[in-house]
Amino acid sequence: MSLFGRLLSGTPSEPHLRDARMQDAPDLARLHGASFHRGWGVDEFERLLTDRAAHAHVMTDGPKGAPFAFVLSHVVPPEGEILSLAVAPASRKKGHARRLLAHHLSRLAALGVTVSHLEVDAANTAALGLYHRLGYVEAGRRKGYYREAGQASDALVMRRDF
Numbered sequence: 402m403s404l405f406g407r408l409l410s411g412t413p414s415e416p417h418l419r420d421a422r423m424q425d426a427p428d429l430a431r432l433h434g435a436s437f438h439r440g441w442g443v444d445e446f447e448r449l450l451t452d453r454a455a456h457a458h459v460m461t462d463g464p465k466g467a468p469f470a471f472v473l474s475h476v477v478p479p480e481g482e483i484l485s486l487a488v489a490p491a492s493r494k495k496g497h498a499r500r501l502l503a504h505h506l507s508r509l510a511a512l513g514v515t516v517s518h519l520e521v522d523a524a525n526t527a528a529l530g531l532y533h534r535l536g537y538v539e540a541g542r543r544k545g546y547y548r549e550a551g552q553a554s555d556a557l558v559m560r561r562d563f
Contacts, residue, residue: 416497417464418504421457421471423450428468429459429487436487438549449473449484456481456512458505460488460497470497472505478513486528498531506535506561515563522547523555537561 421429426446434440449455456476459468470488474481488498506517519537521528524547537559546556 415463416469416500417461417466418458418501419461419464421450421459421468421473423447425457425459425468425471426450429457429471429473432468432471432487432489433485435490437485441485455484456505456509458501458508460501470501472501474505474509474517476509476512476514479515481509481514481517483517483519493527499534502531502535506563510563517561517563519559520556521559523557529557532559532561535561 426443429446430441430443433446450457452475454475454477455473457471457473460470461468469492470486472486473484475484476482486498486502488501509517517537518540519532520543521532523529523542538561539557540560541558543556543558545553547554
C-alpha cells in the first residue's frame with residue numbers, strides 16, 4: 402500500500418530502523434528499565450553511545466518516531482558482543498526483535514565482525530527462541546549467575562559465527 406493509501410486508511414507506518422543517537426539515551430533507559438530487573442540509567446546510555454566501540458540500532462514508529470526497541474553491541478572486529486536488546490512491552494511478539502537484530506547483525510558484518518557473542522538468562526525462553534532462530538548456539542554456561550528475589554538462574558553464553 403502506498404504512503405498516501407496508508408494515511409487515508411489509518412494504517413500505521415512500517416517500523417523504521419536507524420542508528421541510535423545520543424538524544425535517544427532517555428528512551429533507551431526507559432526501554433531497558435521496562436525490560437530488565439536492574440535497568441541502566443540515562444547516564445550509562447550516554448556513556449555507551451559515545452564509546453567508539455559501541456554500535457546501537459533502534460526501531461521507531463516511522464522515521465521521526467521515538468524508539469520502541471533497541472540493540473546495543475560492543476564491537477572490536479572480528480568480534481562483537483551484544484550488551485542489551487529490549488523491546489517495549491506493548492510491541493513484543495510482533496517480530497520486531499528479530500527484524501532489529503537481523504539488521505544489527507548485518508551492519509556488524511559490514512564492519513568486519515565474524516562472530517557475535519551474548520549472554521542470556523537461561524529462563525528467558527522468548528530471548529532464547531529469538532537467538533536460536535538467528536543462528537546462535539550455546540557456548541558456555543554460568544551456573545546461578547542471575548539472582549532475583551532469592552532465586553538463581555544460569556546465564557547462557559551464546560555465539561553466532563557469520
